[in-house]
Amino acid sequence: MTLYRERLWPSVGLLVALLLVVPACILVFQPINPTVGVIVAIALYLGSALLLIVTSPVIEVTRESLKAGRASLPIGMVGDATAYEGEDATKQRGPVLDTRAWLVIRGWIPPVVRIEVADSADPTPYWLVSSRRPDALVQAVAQARSGA
Structure with a gap:
């Protein structure tokens, strides 16, 4: 019987702060191809957020x-x-x-x-x-x- 269970999810503030990856990627890829920069930025953000959520430990x-x-x-x-x-x-x-x-x-x-x-x-x-x-x-x- 489980008396207590808590998953240590990332906070909303952390996920919002992680959004800083988007402009950073766009700045890096802007000289090469702006469209690629947006695609890479979104993929990197979603991948990072998903990794934080999936690897959240359980107490x-x-x-x-x-x-x-x-x-x-x-x-x-x-x-x-x-x-x-x-x-x-x-x-x-x-x-x-x-x-x-x-x-x-x-x-x-x-x-x-x-x-x-x-x-x-x-x-x-x-x-x-x-x-x-x-x-x-x-x-x-x-x-x-x-x-x-």
């Missing part, structure tokens, strides 16, 4: 496991989860980040959740994942750990 909590992107952790090996927003989230992604942590973070999603790994044999101390609903993710992890 999922079930009663059996926690999945973040390509990694999966049995729920028995999951420790405490803590949500961070604002300046605290920035610190978690930067100055206090452990280089051994498993990261599934996206720059267009500011809040992060730090999930401790309770397996002493695992060299990864914690997972740091982006989430648009960090409190719901923390609650789902707690619920899965308690077996409720």
Whole structure:
């Protein structure tokens, strides 16, 4: 049973900013052929946007496991989860980040959740994942750990 599921879609702002590819391509191809420039610009934009959408990772909590992107952790090996927003989230992604942590973070999603790994044999101390609903993710992890 799925307790929590979130796909880390690219934000609308990112897709709008990606539109800057269009005038750049047109400028590059203008001396050669303006029509080719427009065609390449549209194809490059659509391809880039599609790639961002298709490769968006999924965060999922079930009663059996926690999945973040390509990694999966049995729920028995999951420790405490803590949500961070604002300046605290920035610190978690930067100055206090452990280089051994498993990261599934996206720059267009500011809040992060730090999930401790309770397996002493695992060299990864914690997972740091982006989430648009960090409190719901923390609650789902707690619920899965308690077996409720």
